[in-house]
Amino acid sequence: MAKIKQIIFIILLTYNYSINAQQIIVGAERTNLYFPLLKNKNVALVGNQTSTINDTHLVDSLINSNIDIKKIFCPEHGFRGEADAGEKIQNSIDVKTGIPIVSLYGKMKKPTKKQLDGINLMIFDIQDVGVRFYTYISTLNYIMEACANANIKLIILDRPNPNAHYIDGPVLEKEFTSFVGMHPVPIVYGMTIGEYAKMINGERWIEKPCDLTVVKMKNYNHNKGYSLPVKPSPNLPNTKSINLYPSLCLFEGTNISIGRGTEYPFQQYGAPYLEDSYSFIPKSREGSKYPKYENIECFGNDLRFNDQYLTSIYLDWIIDCYNRCPKKEKFFNNFFDKLAGTKKLRKQIINGDSTTKIKNSWRSDIEKFKLIREKYLLY
Secondary structure, three states, rough: HHHHHHHHHHHHHHHHHHHHHOOEHHHHOOOOHHHHHHHEEEEEEOOOOEEOOOOHHHHHHHHOOEEEOOOOOOOEOOOOOOOOOOOOOOOOOOOOOEEEEEEEOOOOOOOOOOOOOOOOOEEEEEEEEEEOOHHHHHHHHHHHHHHHHHHHHHEOOOOOOOOOOOOOOOOHHEEEEEEEOOOOOOOOOOOOOHHHHHHHOOOOOOOOOOEEEEOOOEOOOOOOOOOOOOOOOOOOOHHEEEEEEEEHHHHHHEEEEEEEEEEEOEEEEEEEEEEEEEEEEOOOOOEEEOOOOOOOEEEEEEEOOOOOOOOOOOOOOHHHHHHHHOOHHOEEOOOHHHHHHHOOHHHHHHHHOOOOHHHHHHHHHHHOOOOOOOOOOOO
């Protein structure tokens, strides 16, 4: 029996090594699985700058294959991914193709019935980062809802989640539902966007189920590292920033800057009142027109050369900054509870609770979520 177990272990180890050694083939690249479904259809695309097949934009690939693209819907940051976080985006026309672009981050966040007239198939292809307050999954929710109501089939071209290797954070409470948190999931939920769409359907988070097809990836698993070929938004320029994002974005609900308006957003943090040797000065730039503490020197911590690859949300930074803030009543702003999905985390930090104590308070809800998540995993 021991010999058999050893053989099984070696086989599994070899299999996992083989999978990890192979290059990931994203859903968009598996054109043989979905191009035939698009023929003779009036197609709409939900996409942005990350919607590519190798170095070619998906729109160009579809047009070159005589697919009739009637309309493009774009999320926060716009079709080219250049707009600020929270910046309202206007409808426009794609200069290269002449296709109308409808913004889902301006006056509305959900396509209207009129905008979907004549569309009989929708493609969703956006690179996500697997964090609840990253708004692409909220756009996904509204797209699924609109497609379900209009009886339009939705095809999701799945892509890796660069933060799929762990699950952590408080599960969102219903009273804190907003566009930066629509569903009762932890901050980091460990699923691809295709898996997440299946969960939206299966858990009935939309009133009517969406006719959904997910084009799976090849050679992918949740623990496989992945460096994004295109930055998913202006202030997540590299693998380091994406790994730090779940931990540092909580600072957006405080008086601490995370480096927007610098060359290294989400790779540093600071404020004028902190007493540290490292400093940076936020300035207006593309992707951050009005950064926190614009033109004011901020002192804090440079995380660019921190070798630690995070496998959980790191709370010590925010706890330390709160403890060092001279005017603690001004440390948090109204956005913090929305990001956290609860008022408990803010109160725990104010009360002086340790990281261990705080994380222990999340454990039960995370375990319940894992049971839900398990039903929808594709990899």
